[in-house]
Amino acid sequence: MQLAPNFLAKRPLTAEYDFAGIVEKENGTEFEVGDSVFGFIHVSITLKTRQGTLAEYALVPNICVTKRPFNIDVIHASGLTLAGLTAWQSLNCTHLEAGQTLFIYGGSTAVGLFAIQIAKARGIKVVASASGKNQGLVRKMGADEFIDYTKEPIHKYLTSHPPSPKFHGIIDAYGLSDPSLYTHSAAYMAPDGVFVTTTPAPHRISLREIGYLVKTLTAITWPAWLGGIPREFKSDISTRPWW
Ligand SMILES: NC(=O)c1ccc[n+]([C@@H]2O[C@H](COP(=O)([O-])OP(=O)(O)OC[C@H]3O[C@@H](n4cnc5c(N)ncnc54)[C@H](OP(=O)(O)O)[C@@H]3O)[C@@H](O)[C@H]2O)c1
CATH class of the missing domain: 3.40.50.720 (NAD(P)-binding Rossmann-like Domain)
Known part of the structure; x- marks a missing residue:
């Protein structure tokens, strides 16, 4: 982080990429409200929207999300993706x-x-x-x-x-x-x-x-x-x- 200058890294932005959580709005995708999912915020989305996953909500395309298998708990799923x-x-x-x-x-x-x-x-x-x-x-x-x-x-x-x-x-x-x-x-x-x-x-x-x-x-x-x-x-x- 210290090596990338701000004009490249576009700080300040919310840190981190991996997440696990619950679908709040499915927006015409294969998911349903309430699905347990995990995934990541694509870095190009972070650079455009300043989103990071140290936050309560994330808005991501469906390709960055998948359903969480029942045998993987939220904590392990949230450390898996990247x-x-x-x-x-x-x-x-x-x-x-x-x-x-x-x-x-x-x-x-x-x-x-x-x-x-x-x-x-x-x-x-x-x-x-x-x-x-x-x-x-x-x-x-x-x-x-x-x-x-x-x-x-x-x-x-x-x-x-x-x-x-x-x-x-x-x-x-x-x-x-x-x-x-x-x-x-x-x-x-x-x-x-x-x-x-x-x-x-x-x-x-x-x-x-x-x-x-x-x-x-x-x-x-x-x-x-x-x-x-x-x-x-x-x-x-x-x-x-x-x-
Ligand atoms: N984590 C991600 O999501 C992610 C995603 C994309 C790319 N990457 C890239 O993957 C690489 C590793 O990232 P990471 O997050 O997996 O690392 P990490 O978990 O932060 O690695 C930490 C470990 O690196 C070892 N280490 C420290 N100095 C070392 C050295 N000189 N030679 C070999 N090992 C050393 C230490 O273990 P020991 O004491 O056993 O050596 C330390 O516990 C980086 O190039 C990173 O940019 C990571």
């Missing part, structure tokens, strides 16, 4: 199939925790990293193997302990600004593997972060036949239909 969709979309970008292996960096982030569960439901083997204190959580969500990224830079660890077979896909569910995990990926990701990021985001403005940005742009644009990184790079943001 992080869940981001995980779903990131996993779809990898085109992984049952039996293949996925590495999730940021396994304990909201997006990472959803990605682990969706991948496991698809029969994919999951190796996930997080800090040691979150090992129990990450494994409880279904990760088959765990790596503590705080002990050694993760690209160095994976280069010296390459998986066999190599990962079929990697999801950076944290949004690393340092592109090293991608630039070294040939050592631990199969040639047709896809590296997906939730979008590299600098956490402050500094010379180092600007250097990472330049390195990332070079790495993803320089062709492999000219010595560039021989692995596909995707940002899930490019495929977010709601963004």
Whole structure:
């Protein structure tokens, strides 16, 4: 939030996107007044109307709303949409199939925790990293193997302990600004593997972060036949239909 200037972010506006609630007015949609629903406010709606979900009411198109299944309570439903969709979309970008292996960096982030569960439901083997204190959580969500990224830079660890077979896909569910995990990926990701990021985001403005940005742009644009990184790079943001 601090990095986006006001002319882009259009503040002040009400914060947050995810919600769960009751339909107050169905307005010719498939919903009925009183339906229990959950969903999100599309960011384009927030920018136009300054709506956010830390509020009593939200006015959204029906495509942003779905009925809440009886087995998901309001609190859990209200935390599901954006992080869940981001995980779903990131996993779809990898085109992984049952039996293949996925590495999730940021396994304990909201997006990472959803990605682990969706991948496991698809029969994919999951190796996930997080800090040691979150090992129990990450494994409880279904990760088959765990790596503590705080002990050694993760690209160095994976280069010296390459998986066999190599990962079929990697999801950076944290949004690393340092592109090293991608630039070294040939050592631990199969040639047709896809590296997906939730979008590299600098956490402050500094010379180092600007250097990472330049390195990332070079790495993803320089062709492999000219010595560039021989692995596909995707940002899930490019495929977010709601963004
Ligand atoms: N949440 C959403 O709705 C949403 C939607 C769209 C996109 N995204 C994007 O998805 C990414 C993750 O967002 P999130 O909301 O899921 O994150 P989050 O839940 O806020 O992630 C917090 C966790 O990140 C981990 N972390 C901190 N520093 C780290 C580092 N240097 N490397 C790896 N992990 C680190 C920490 O766990 P450990 O101590 O275990 O490392 C911390 O508990 C971001 O790029 C965000 O922009 C999020």
